[in-house]
Amino acid sequence: MDFFNKVGSTISSKSKDVTKKAKELAEISKLTGQIAMKEESIKGTYIELGKYVYENQKEDAPEEVAEKFAVIDAAVEEIESLKREVRKLKGRQECPDCGKEVSYTAAFCQYCGAKLPEPAPEEVVDEGEVTEVTEEPAGAETAAEPETAAQTAGEEQPAKTEEI
Numbered sequence: 001m002d003f004f005n006k007v008g009s010t011i012s013s014k015s016k017d018v019t020k021k022a023k024e025l026a027e028i029s030k031l032t033g034q035i036a037m038k039e040e041s042i043k044g045t046y047i048e049l050g051k052y053v054y055e056n057q058k059e060d061a062p063e064e065v066a067e068k069f070a071v072i073d074a075a076v077e078e079i080e081s082l083k084r085e086v087r088k089l090k091g092r093q094e095c096p097d098c099g100k101e102v103s104y105t106a107a108f109c110q111y112c113g114a115k116l117p118e119p120a121p122e123e124v125v126d127e128g129e130v131t132e133v134t135e136e137p138a139g140a141e142t143a144a145e146p147e148t149a150a151q152t153a154g155e156e157q158p159a160k161t162e163e164i
Helices: 002-056 064-091
Strands: 093-094 101-103 131-134 160-163
Touching: 064 093, 064 160
Parallel strands: none
Antiparallel strands: 093 101, 131 160
């Protein structure tokens, strides 16, 4: 019976140790979560502060940060250019008054009623589909398109239409 008492007390002791460790790990996890939340709060505040400084002190910026401002300005302009390209490929344009996306073929904005600029005729063929027609000179070949037997024989080829 002494053997069973020893086994029972060992199991009891070890289970108390495991319970204690589990509680410690739970507390560590809880504190680590709180630290992460505070760090995210600080990060968000840094972002807000940086945006405020960028927007309100851009003109008086010291030279150390003026370079960073130029990087931001270039990135913002590139994003706007890419957005214009996406709208163009979708057959859409941005209303100059309200900023909403509307069809290139619309004369007026459906949201605010503003008159829209007329698109250049070659910009849009069909809503959502922009194409370009190219003609290759006779005898010209590209690495991607090997010459066909008809081209070698000197027969005239029709113009090619490429999706862009």
